Amino acid sequence: MSEPSLRRLRYFIALAEHGKFQTAAEAMSISQPALSAELRRLEDFVGRPLFLRSPSTRLTPAGQALLPHAKAAVGAANRFNGVAAELGSGESTTIAIGTVATFLHRGLPEAVKDFTTDRPRISVTTREATSASQSDMLLGHEIDISCGHMPVQHPGVICTPAARENFWLCVPSELNGISLAEAADRPFVIFHRSASPIYHDTVVGICRSHGFEPRIHHETTSWATAVEMVAHGLGIALAPTPLARSSRRDERLSFSRIESGPNAPQAWVTIRREDQSGPVGELSMAIVVASEESTDTAPMTD
Missing domain, CATH: 3.40.190.10 (Periplasmic binding protein-like II)
Structure with missing residues (x-):
């Protein structure tokens, strides 16, 4: 049996997110019978059901296990298409940063400004998000750098400690x-x-x-x-x-x-391992350095 297409994975993600066949079909501009048929083929490939269809549509344990991998595959494909289009048109490439609010007060804006001044053809975007949500966003290629308080547990990423919160x-x-x-x-x-x-x-x-x-x-x-x-x-x-x-x-x-003690929250900057030696890796380390320099080096009056 042939491997599932990206289109079929997108259908799988749509139904998982919308929870209703009709709504997912409308979101994907496909008829409901066609969507059902595509998902049946995906389940045949996996060898077990991905959705419980009664009394309501929801993921089975197999579906839950596969969903983050489907998002990662589709996200990587979208990222590839975007970068290819940018390179083909001669436009700048883009680095997307996910961040919790405190990084905006610990040198991230300055690091981004310095980076884009030196690399004007690279566009940097930011998206505020919780530490927990950034894990899926990074693995799904929605963001390229994660700035949060939870290390991402995955062999395909590199987590660098930035600073401990006082x-x-x-x-x-x-x-x-x-x-x-x-x-x-x-x-x-x-x-x-x-x-x-x-x-x-x-x-x-x-x-x-x-x-x-x-x-x-x-x-x-x-x-x-x-x-x-x-x-x-x-x-x-x-x-x-x-x-x-x-x-x-x-x-x-x-x-x-x-006095916060040794259990004070640790800040982390995380990237995909594949990006370590490129511009993403360079910007991530600049964010780490900025975070460490901004933590407690400047005095405050009690």
Whole structure:
């Protein structure tokens, strides 16, 4: 039996993402019977069902196992086609970066600016995404560089540690000088765990190491929101160094260094192994260096 085509893999991905044959067929501009027939052929090739069709359409364990590989194959093909088109037309190539928000405060913009100044024919794009989602994005060739707090566990990638995150107590300016222990009874502004389990668990862990359980009143999905809520007197927060440094001139806020311990979150810059010796590898190392230089080298006033 012949190997499945990229088109068939795209149909497989579409049904996995949409969960309904009709919706997937419309998204792929194909009739529903034709889509069903193509997926039956794919299941015949695999030798087992990829979808449960009743009571609702959902992936079987075999389908779940194959989905990331299908995305990687289709993503690689799309990337190949895009680069080939750029080379054929003489236009610049593109490097896509996935990043969590803190990297935007730890030298990533400066690294990108310097890189594109030296390599003007290369276009660099960024896409903010959670650390967890960047794994599939990198393997699926949606991005070329992953900047996050989770190392990608795959033999085809290279993970380079960038910097370890230190934390600062962020309070309204009128509470300047208050210690974390003294702030124990105050409401906390904290990352929602579904948005960033690493930040959530780290902040809770720091509080517990100081002898109390944080009273979580406000949960956010961005540091900008957390800092702004503190500035309005709605609570206190523990913010990583890049955010504390970028907000230190805000007269509404006061920051003091907190001992985070050896379990503070580690930042990682990850690329596909195949890109190590090219422009992607060069830019990734520039991001690593910028991150390390921005972490704690510039002093902050407590």
